[in-house]
Amino acid sequence: MREGRVLKALGGYFFVHDFESKEVYRCTIRGRLKKEDCDVVTGDLVKFDLLDDGSGVVEERLERKNSLFRPVIANIDQVIITFAILEPDLDFKLLDRLLVLAEVADLEVTICINKVELASLEVAKKRLLPYQKVGYRVIYTSVKEELGLNALKEVLKDNVSVFAGPSGVGKSSLLNAIQPGLELKVGEVSQRIKRGRHTTRHVELLSLDNQGWVADTPGFSSLDLSFITTEKLQYFFPEFINYLGQCKFSPCSHSHEPQCAVKEAVAVEEIATHRYQNYLQFLEEVENKKRGW
Ligand SMILES: Nc1nc2c(ncn2[C@@H]2O[C@H](COP(=O)(O)OP(=O)(O)OP(=O)(O)O)[C@@H](O)[C@H]2O)c(=O)[nH]1
Ligand SMILES: [Mg+2]
Ligand SMILES: [Zn+2]
Numbered sequence: 001m002r003e004g005r006v007l008k009a010l011g012g013y014f015f016v017h018d019f020e021s022k023e024v025y026r027c028t029i030r031g032r033l034k035k036e037d038c039d040v041v042t043g044d045l046v047k048f049d050l051l052d053d054g055s056g057v058v059e060e061r062l063e064r065k066n067s068l069f070r071p072v073i074a075n076i077d078q079v080i081i082t083f084a085i086l087e088p089d090l091d092f093k094l095l096d097r098l099l100v101l102a103e104v105a106d107l108e109v110t111i112c113i114n115k116v117e118l119a120s121l122e123v124a125k126k127r128l129l130p131y132q133k134v135g136y137r138v139i140y141t142s143v144k145e146e147l148g149l150n151a152l153k154e155v156l157k158d159n160v161s162v163f164a165g166p167s168g169v170g171k172s173s174l175l176n177a178i179q180p181g182l183e184l185k186v187g188e189v190s191q192r193i194k195r196g197r198h199t200t201r202h203v204e205l206l207s208l209d210n211q212g213w214v215a216d217t218p219g220f221s222s223l224d225l226s227f228i229t230t231e232k233l234q235y236f237f238p239e240f241i242n243y244l245g246q247c248k249f250s251p252c253s254h255s256h257e258p259q260c261a262v263k264e265a266v267a268v269e270e271i272a273t274h275r276y277q278n279y280l281q282f283l284e285e286v287e288n289k290k291r292g293w
Contacts, residue, residue: 001047001059002078005075005213008204009042014058016048017207027056031269041067042203042215043074043160046242068162071203071217075160078108080152082165082174084115085124091166096278097223098164099136103236104228107162110155111136114170125189130272134239141271145172156212160205163216175216179208225282226289234262235285236281239271 004016007024014027027048029040040046040061047060067074081098094276095111111131116124119262121140128138141148141153155161163171171250172184205213223232231251234240240254240262248259254276265271 001049002056003045003062005205006040006042006044006046007207007213009040012235014040014046016046016056016058018203021209022127025050025054025056027058029058033058041072041074042205043067043076045075046100051067054138060145067103067109069164070213073162073203073205073215073217076107076162076215077159078110078155079105080110080112080155080161080163080165082112082114082163082169082171083290084118084169085113085127086115086118088166088168090127092274093278093281094166094223096275097225097282099280100225100236101166101223102229103238110139112139112152112174114141114143114174116140116147117145121147130275133272134275141170141174143170143177146177149174149178151208153208154278156208157210160213163214172216175206175214177288179206182206215216225285228286230283230286230290233279233283237275239265239275240279243271253283255283 002018002020004018007016007017008015012028015024015028016027016141017024025048025161033040038061040058043066045062046058046064048056048058050056057216064074065162068076081095081102081104083095090113099109111128113124113128124140132138139148139151156178161174165171168187172186175183176182176186203215203217205215208214228236230253234244243265245259246261247254247257249257252260254260262271262276266276268272
């Protein structure tokens with residue numbers, strides 16, 4: 001049997017990239033799989049057979065490494081969390097929220113800051129310094145001035161990547177710039193609100209020349225953190241890890257408790273204040289949900 005990767009699921013068909021022939025076949029799915037409630041989504045690795053008419057039938061879905069619920073996609077290596085330095089303004093709370101979601105899903109993360117020419121590289125680097133200190137990889141790009149595109153290509157090489165980030169930051173533009181021929185639809189940022197409406201809708205894996213695969217999606221459109229427990233949230237802020245277990249109280253929520261090692265680290269600027277503030281806000285969200293508010 002052949003093996004391949006589902007690039008797109010559309011109208012009951014699955015478009016499968018054959019690992020050997022490198023061709024894409026339009027496949028249906030064996031009724032048995034449907035009965036077993038075995039769903040097949042973009043990114044799934046499957047076994048399939050070819051019929052005489054050149055179409056295929058998916059016979060088996062291989063085990064998933066991971067999967068995201070929104071967008072629905074499986075077997076991702078990494079997420080490129082993309083923001084613009086301006087237009088729309090860089091929303092650090094949303095950035096931190098996406099970072100938490102990526103940590104929960106145990107995905108490799110690259111932060112991509114686009115439209116740097118609207119500020120300057122120095123300004124952009126300064127604003128992202130706290131994230132670099134935490135250990136996140138940050139790349140700076142401008143589609144307009146063709147900056148940082150090779151760095152982005154390098155990150156995408158040989159990986160299955162998902163783009164996440166608000167509308168209008170230039171995710172589709174970046175992909176068009178690094179992979180001529182894609183011709184993804186690019187939206188106009190509304191002048192009035194300086195924010196786009198998501199131009200990209202369905203989930204499709206696109207092939208890159210350097211063996212990479214990438215999904216151009218809004219990414220993590222469900223931004224709800226309330227499924228996380230209060231005890232777990234702290235682990236999704238990597239800069240907290242060194243201080244955990246050093247607080248006077250155990251457990252410590254690092255909010256109201258005295259002699260809290262995390263708060264002390266914030267006081268001496270070992271942990272960025274805005275990151276801590278966002279932690280507190282997410283904590284409140286998680287706690288409110290638990291109380292059923
Ligand atoms: N100044 C500037 N504008 C850019 C840059 N990159 C993209 N844009 C513009 O930003 C707007 C939005 O770009 P898109 O690529 O559609 O953004 P997106 O992130 O894919 O948006 P959605 O698909 O809606 O999620 C377009 O008008 C682009 O031309 C850049 O580096 N500098
Ligand atoms: Mg887009
Ligand atoms: Zn504490």
